[in-house]
Amino acid sequence: MITETAPAKINLTLHVTGQRSDGYHLLDSLVVFADIGDQITASPASGLSLRVDGPFAAGLEGDDNLVLQAARFLGPQRKARITLTKNLPVASGIGGGSADAAAALRALSRLWDVPLPQDVAALGADVPACVHGKPLRLQGIGDRISPLPTLPALDILLVNPGVSVSTPAIFKALTQKAHPPMPEVLPDWPDAANFAGWLARQRNDLAAPAMQLAPEIDAVLHRLRASNCLFAGMSGSGATCFALFLPDGYSAKAAQAQIAAETPDWWAAAGKVN
Known part of the structure; x- marks a missing residue:
């Protein structure tokens, strides 16, 4: 097997x-x-x-x-x-x-x-x-893949509010289709805090239309940003959101446990970024 x-x-x-x-x-x-x-x-x-x-x-x-x-x-x-x-x-x-x-x-x-x-x-x-x-x-369109150098070690928490969203519907709701790309040359990130600070200056252009169609996403992001994480955002077209933590093996799991206790109908899983 x-x-x-x-x-x-x-x-x-x-x-x-x-x-x-x-x-x-x-x-x-x-x-x-x-x-x-x-x-x-x-x-x-x-x-x-x-x-x-x-x-x-x-x-x-x-x-x-x-x-x-x-x-x-x-x-x-x-x-x-x-x-x-x-x-x-x-x-x-x-x-x-x-x-x-x-x-x-x-x-x-x-x-x-x-x-x-x-x-x-x-x-x-x-x-x-x-x-x-x-x-x-x-x-x-997903056809150009460039490997990245080793990223700073990070723990991660994934949270989904239990709603499914339609990717085509979210792209359709995106009124502006031409946004600036990331910098042509990505920087070196010496540590997790530096990486998180850089992420905070980037975007997920699908987040706003996704939250229009599924307001629960905003509630998840609000909860994650209150969890003492380094950075929180929405992945892809949603509705799963993520929070990044220092790789201490504790903070992400503690946030997961608290979210599970307060919102048991949400899916939450903690782990490490590979």
């Missing part, structure tokens, strides 16, 4: 810099991954099957699941028994489906002893970044 994790993908920044004539939006985003995520297991079998379990498994066992699409993409005639343990909320701005597809590709590549394909963007714009799985700068 082969096991691969599917770590949450967090957009620490998300600058929308334009829109192409075919409707695709142009982005400039700093992306990291957390040791919080789903899990894929794969083992030999006489057919290709997918079983989904975990707290967010409901409704995901259909034939259109990206995990099955990834399996057919990698080996159209190959067989495997795949289990997806779904720990991340669905449609929540942290790349869950794309991360699952990337983890399935990695697991099945090992199981079948075949190389990973180069054209994984055919499975979705976020899949190449999730296959990379390390801090990166994502530009264009």
